[in-house]
Amino acid sequence: MTPTSQDRYSADYLDRVAGSLYSSVLSDILDEAGHRQQVMRCDLRPLYPGAKLAGRAATALAVAVAEVPRQPYELLMDLLDGIRPGDVVVAAVQGGVQAALWGELLSTHARTRGARGAVLDGLSRDSWGIEEMKFPVFAAGVSPADSRGRLEVIAIRQPILAGGVPVADGDLVLADEDGVVVVPAAIEEEVVSRALQKVASENVIRDVLRQGASIRKVFEEHGIL
Amino acid sequence: MTPTSQDRYSADYLDRVAGSLYSSVLSDILDEAGHRQQVMRCDLRPLYPGAKLAGRAATALAVAVAEVPRQPYELLMDLLDGIRPGDVVVAAVQGGVQAALWGELLSTHARTRGARGAVLDGLSRDSWGIEEMKFPVFAAGVSPADSRGRLEVIAIRQPILAGGVPVADGDLVLADEDGVVVVPAAIEEEVVSRALQKVASENVIRDVLRQGASIRKVFEEHGIL
Amino acid sequence: MTPTSQDRYSADYLDRVAGSLYSSVLSDILDEAGHRQQVMRCDLRPLYPGAKLAGRAATALAVAVAEVPRQPYELLMDLLDGIRPGDVVVAAVQGGVQAALWGELLSTHARTRGARGAVLDGLSRDSWGIEEMKFPVFAAGVSPADSRGRLEVIAIRQPILAGGVPVADGDLVLADEDGVVVVPAAIEEEVVSRALQKVASENVIRDVLRQGASIRKVFEEHGIL
Amino acid sequence: MTPTSQDRYSADYLDRVAGSLYSSVLSDILDEAGHRQQVMRCDLRPLYPGAKLAGRAATALAVAVAEVPRQPYELLMDLLDGIRPGDVVVAAVQGGVQAALWGELLSTHARTRGARGAVLDGLSRDSWGIEEMKFPVFAAGVSPADSRGRLEVIAIRQPILAGGVPVADGDLVLADEDGVVVVPAAIEEEVVSRALQKVASENVIRDVLRQGASIRKVFEEHGIL
C-alpha cells in the first residue's frame, strides 16, 4: 500500500494513513529508524476534540511585522489559491506575536480546494466555526486578533521549522489528539509500512493485557510497551 | 440598535451583541479604528466549550498576600452584593499565586443578581459546577486552592489591567471561544454598528468561497480575508 | 466512614471519597488544618472532560536520559506488575523532555490490575484510547513520542515531589476537573471526615444564594464563600 | 551579640551581620530550624558585582495600573520620607509590567535618610548611577521605563510576598551575590547566633579540604558540606 511518486497525493492513500495509523505509532517507527526529532512541540493542539488529519505539507513561513504592508496577504493568497487536494497547510509563525494567521474563511476556502487541514506553529481564530465545519486545525492557541499588520507570510512552499521540526513541502504530516508527526519523504514508504504492522501487534497485546498478563512478559515476548 | 446611556445595561441590547457578534469581528473593527490592543492574552480561556458572554465590566483587582487578612473577602463581597443585571465580573489577579479567586458559589450568587459571566486574569475553581450551571467563566486556569490567605481583592469598580488590556468599569466585554475583547466606551456605538455590518459581509464571502472562488479575487472585491 | 489501616485500599471507601468529595473541598479542609501546599501545579489537567479519581499513590520517579538503557522499562514494569486494587500511579517526570511516560497499553494493564487512574507530572500519549476506555489520567500534556531512550523510571514506591507536592507511597490522591490534591496519611481520617461535613454546608449555601441572599450575610453566618 | 528590641536597627548590629554573615550560611541555619522557604527566587540579582546589604525590611506593594493616577507616587513618597536608618526598602511589584519602580534619585534620597539598600521583586533603572554610588540594590532586572502610569504603590509597611517569601515590616533581610534571605523576627536572635558559629566551622573545614582531606570524612566529622 506504499505510494509511488504519482499517487502520494491520492485520497485513497491518505485516507488509509489517517484511518489506520495514529501519531504515536508513527513516532515509534520513526524512533526505531533513528529519526527521533519528528514530533512537534506538545503545545500544538487540535482546535476541537477528535480532530485528525493526514496529508502533504503545503508550507508557509510568517513573521511578526510592525505595520500593515502595502500589499497584505500576498503570499498567503498565493499559497491558498494554489492548494491541491491532499494538502495540509503547515505554517511556522515566528516572532511571538499574539495574532491569528488562520481562521474560518481560510478553512472554508482550503477545504473547497481539497485541503485536509492545517497545522500552525502559531494561532488560529474562529474556532467555533472551524469546529462546526470539522476542518481539522492544530495550533498553539487561538486569538480573535487578525494577522493584518501583525504577521505576514514571507515564504511559501519552502522548507520550514514548525513546532521544532524541519518540514519540507510535500512531507507527510499526521496529526491527532496526541500531537503532530512529520515523516521525511525519503523514508515514508518504509515507515508507513512498518507502522501498519505495529498497529496490528498492539491490538494483540491489548487483548493479552486485558486478560491480566504480566507486563514484563508481554514486553519480553513482543518488545512493545 | 446602538445604546443610549440609559440602556447600555439593557438585556435586550446585550443579548443582541452576544447573539449577533463574536470576538474576532469586534477585534477587526477595533483594529480598523486604530485600537489594536483590545484583545486579552490568549491564555484566558472558557471553562467549558461553547461559553460566550457579552456584558458590562464590573472590575476588581486582587493581589497575592502572605497571610489571611483580618477581614477576608471584604471588597470582593462589596462587589458581589452590588452586582447589577448586565454586569460581567472582570478581575485582574496579580502576583502569580496559584489559587482560585472565583468558584461555583460566587457564580451562583452573581447569576442570581443578573451577572452575565466572569473574566479572570487569574484562576477559577469548581469548574464542574460552573459548567453544569452554564455560567460563562473565562480564566487563565483552574485550581482547587481557595484564595483565602493567598489573594485578596484590594480595589473594585476602578480601571484595571486585565489580560494585558486596560478595562474601565462599565466597558463592554465580549468573550467567546476565540478569546476576550474589550470595547472602550467612547467608541462602542460605532464599533458595534460596524461589526454588525461586517458579520453580514462575511456570510456572503463564505458562500462565495464555498463555490470555489479565488481567495485573491474575494479579497480584492470585499477587502476581507 | 474513616478507614482503619486494613481498609484504606477498600473499593468501598475509595468509591465514597470519589463520589462525595471533590478537590476544592479537600483543599479547603487541608488549608484549615495548616497544610497549604497540597495542591499540584495547575497545569496538570485531565486528559478528557469529567475524569475523576480517588486512590492510593503508587509512586514513580522518572528522569531524562540521553540514550536507551540496556534494560529499558525495568522499574516501570516492576511498578506495574505490582499494582494493587485502589492504586493510582503518581509519577514525577523530571528533566523537561517532551516524551510520554504513559499510554493506552499501560492504562489497559493498570486497570486490569485494579488501578483507579494515573497522575503524571509529565506527559501521556494515546489520549484518544485512554478517553475511550475512560481511565482517568491527569498529565501536564500529551505527546506521541515514547519514553524509550528519553525517560527512565529510576525509583518506585519512594517519596517523590510531583506537581510541586511531596507524595508518599500510599497517600490518598483525589483528582478532578479542578486539579489534583494529596492528603498526607497522618491527617487523612480527620480531613476526609471534615470535608464530608463541608460538602453538606455548601449545598445549603448554594440554595440560600439562589434565593438572592447577600453574600456578606452568607459568609457571616456560615464562614464559607 | 543578639539584639534587644531597641537595638535591632543599630548600625553596629547590622554592620556585624553584613560583615560576618552571608546568605548561604543564614539559609542553612534557617533550614535546620525548619524554615525552608526563606530564600527569594533566584532571579533577584544585585545590580553590580559585590553588592551586599543587611537591614530591616521597609515593605511596599506595587501593582500594575492602566493609567496615571491623579496623585501618583503618594504612598511611595510616604514610605521614602519615613525611612529610618537601618531600613532596606523591600518592594513586591505585581502584574508583570516591564517598568522600573526604583532608580538613582530614590537611591540618593534613601541613602541620605540612612537606608542600607533596596530589594525589588521587580525592576530598577539608572543602574549605572546606582553602581557609581554603591547603593546595594537587588532586582529582577532593569529597564529605562519609569513606573508612572505603569505601576503604583498601594500599600506600605504591611506584610508582603516578595520573591516568593513572606516579608513583614522590620524583618531582617540579608542579600549578597548568592541571593536574598529573610529572617523571621521570632527566630532572628537564635538564627544569627548559630550562623556566626557555622561561619567559624566552615573556615576550619576549608583549611582541612585544602590539605586534601576526604570529603566524606569531613562530612562525617563536621556534618557540613
Added chain:
Amino acid sequence: MTPTSQDRYSADYLDRVAGSLYSSVLSDILDEAGHRQQVMRCDLRPLYPGAKLAGRAATALAVAVAEVPRQPYELLMDLLDGIRPGDVVVAAVQGGVQAALWGELLSTHARTRGARGAVLDGLSRDSWGIEEMKFPVFAAGVSPADSRGRLEVIAIRQPILAGGVPVADGDLVLADEDGVVVVPAAIEEEVVSRALQKVASENVIRDVLRQGASIRKVFEEHGIL
C-alpha cells in the same frame, strides 16, 4: 543641537546624544509625548559592563531555518558591506532558535565601516572578543553556536519589530546599562531637546536630595522623581 536631515548621521550629533543622554531620561520624555512603548524588552542586555551606544538603526530581520541555504549570509553581507558611519545594526531574530547571529568578526568589520554598535533581539557570540574591542553589543544572550543553517537574514533596511518595539531604518537608537530605547524619527528633534533639559533638572534634584530634602517637596516643586 537638533539635527537637520543631512547631519542626522554626523558623529558630532551622535556623540553628543551618547555623551549627554541616557536611556531612562529618553524614555521619560517619550512617555510625556505619549509614546509609551519605545523601550525594548528588558532581557536585551549589554555584553559587557559600561557598554553604551547611540546611532541610526540599520535594520535586519532573521528567521529560524531548517537547513543551510544555498547562499548563506547573502542579505547579512549586503547589510554589512553597506554600513555607513553612525549606523547601529538592529536585528530582530525570530523563531526561538539558540544560535548567534552576531560575533567578533562582524563587529570588527562593522566598526571599521563606522558602525557604533549592535542591538540584537537574539544572541551574539565571541563575547570575550567583543568586550576586548569595546564594541557595544546588546543582546538577549550569547551562544557559541553559529547562525549558519539555523538562522538566515531575510530582509534588511525594512521596518522591523525588535525587542517588542517597531524600528524603522534610520531611527535613533540609544542603549546603555538600563536597556534600549528607540526614538521615532518624527519626534526626534523635540525629544532630544527636552531630554537635555531634563538631565539638567535631575542634576539639581540630586543635589537637593543629598541635603536631606523631603522627596514629596522635591516632587511638588520639580514634578520629577
Added chain:
Amino acid sequence: MTPTSQDRYSADYLDRVAGSLYSSVLSDILDEAGHRQQVMRCDLRPLYPGAKLAGRAATALAVAVAEVPRQPYELLMDLLDGIRPGDVVVAAVQGGVQAALWGELLSTHARTRGARGAVLDGLSRDSWGIEEMKFPVFAAGVSPADSRGRLEVIAIRQPILAGGVPVADGDLVLADEDGVVVVPAAIEEEVVSRALQKVASENVIRDVLRQGASIRKVFEEHGIL
C-alpha cells in the same frame, strides 16, 4: 597534539585546549562534522567574568527530593573523593527546584584533587568565594539554598543530559564566556585538530577586515564569517 588514550587527561593537553581554543570555534567544527547539538542551553553562564575551563566530564545526575534522605550526599561524596586531575564536574539537576548543588567547599575540595571546574545544569552558591578562588563554575544561576532535602545525586559517572546535550563520562568539555560545548569522544581528535587550524584562519581574517575589506569577499575567499 591529539591525545592518545593514556594522555587524554594530561594537564599539558588540556591546557593547550583551554589556551588555544574557544567555545565558538569548537562549535563551528562540530557543526561541519554534522554534530549540531553539542552546545548547552544558553542560560548556563559563568559565575564570574573571564571564567574558562577545558577538561574531562565527571558526570552526576541529581533530582528533586521531598525530604532529607537517610544518608544525604552519598553519591556526591563518592564522585568528589574520586576526582582525578583533569576532571570537570558536569551535573544535570532535574526537577526545577531552586537549590544549589555546588558551592565553595566543594570547589575547594575539587580543586585540591585536580578538578578544572564545574558545569551545572542547575544552581551553585557561594559565588563570591568561588570567584575569589577563580575556580571556573558554569551554572544556570545561584541561590543561597543548600541542596540537602531538596536535591540528591542519584547517579555518577553515567551518561547524562546536561543543558540539553548528552554527556558521557570522560567527554571533553570546553566552557567560556560564550557557553559550554561538549566534544564526543569518537571525534575529539579530529575536531580539536581542525579547530586549531580554524583559529589561525580567523586571526588572518580579522586583520583583513580591520583594513576595510568587503565582508563578501572575505567570505568568498575564506568561507568563514
